[in-house]
Amino acid sequence: MTDINKQHPGDDEIRQAIELLFFAYRDFVADPDKVLADYESPNGSLGRAHHRVIHFVGRNPGMTVAELLSILQITKQSLARVLRQLIDEGFIEQERGPEDARQRLLYLTAKGEAFETALSNPQRARFRRLFEKAGPEASRSFLALLFELINEDERDRVLSLIGRKPHAAS
Amino acid sequence: MTDINKQHPGDDEIRQAIELLFFAYRDFVADPDKVLADYESPNGSLGRAHHRVIHFVGRNPGMTVAELLSILQITKQSLARVLRQLIDEGFIEQERGPEDARQRLLYLTAKGEAFETALSNPQRARFRRLFEKAGPEASRSFLALLFELINEDERDRVLSLIGRKPHAAS
DNA sequence: TAAACTAAGTCAACATGACTGACATAAATA
DNA sequence: TATTTATGTCAGTCATGTTGACTTAGTTTA
Secondary structure (H helix, E strand, O other), rough: OOOOOOOOOOOOHHHHHHHHHHHHHHHHHHHHHHHHOOOOOOOOOOOHHHHHHHHHHHHHHEEEHHHHHHHHOHHHHHHOOOOOOHOOOOOOOEOOOOOOOOOOOEEHHHHHHHHHHOOOOOOHHHHHHHHHHHHHHHHHHHHHHHHHHHHHHHHHHHHHHHHOOOOOOO | OOOOOOOOHHHHHHHHHHHHHHHHHHHHHHHHHHHHHHOOOOOOOHHHHHHHHHHHHHHOEEEEEEEHHHHOOOOOOHHHHHHHHHHHOEEEEEEEEEOOOOOEEEEEOOHHHHHHHHHHHHHHHHHHHHHHHHHHHHHHHHHHHHHHHOOHHHHHHHHHHHHHHHHHHO
């Protein structure tokens, strides 16, 4: 396909992988950044931090604040400002935990869902093009390797978050 | 909510890809972050920005400031602070351009090389383990797909960056 | 050669999103 | 009842990005 995959995996591939991951991630997050920059909110603008919160709350409706913190791996003080903005502007709503009333279960509002869609559309389109071009086998292999790139002690938690095992036999 | 109905074939993989890329990148950059946090410098601490500069100067010895800016896609004012620190602490040295004396060609010092190695060691180890486990075919496929993830109009430039051995004037 | 352009550096002000530490409140639990 | 837990908040700091204006030195061009 390109001349980056001519050689066998070695030090050169490893170096290329490090750089390709940097560039791929840079372009991957630049897409929603544009959407965020276009949105003008009354209480200040929205950034990547808001996107991440909207994404994970959308994927895990009813999740607690503590769960969100452990996914994002940031402090609660960092999350607080972002979450407050999203609640104040009606993207996210909180509900008292039915079993444990200390908990605040997080949900996207309809407005939040719509914004999530707008944010993830370009990212979905990017992967859709990629997977169509690469074919199912290479695509599944890609997911499996991305998964193996994650810290070993985090993989179980990630698995339960994203759903079915990415390297499952088909 | 995770493994109920797929809307279209591939949508589930696309969503997983988005989340896996987030987690993989998060853990991937956390490795050098620890090394950076351990280093105590006199003129303030070092962060990811310093790592990126050290990485690309190490990969492209003799590159100009303008070239570095176009790779990092940040403003020169942002780069200035980071670069000044790295020069003041002896990680990077500048040389007058032999053809164009306005240019400042950037090189890692021995100290800079050593630090680059320390920073990239955990990342290299992560990919080495990955590629050994996945095998050559899946590894090459992984690199090719990472490459395809990059913006189309950036690929030529990235290719010339990651593919070339020494830095050559274009 | 003088004027214009270019590469790099600098000063100032500001925004975002992280951080630490301390403390408050309400609810669950030992 | 006493303690622990889940969440929220106040205050300050740091790292890293931004814009805009300006300087200096060296190259190019009219």
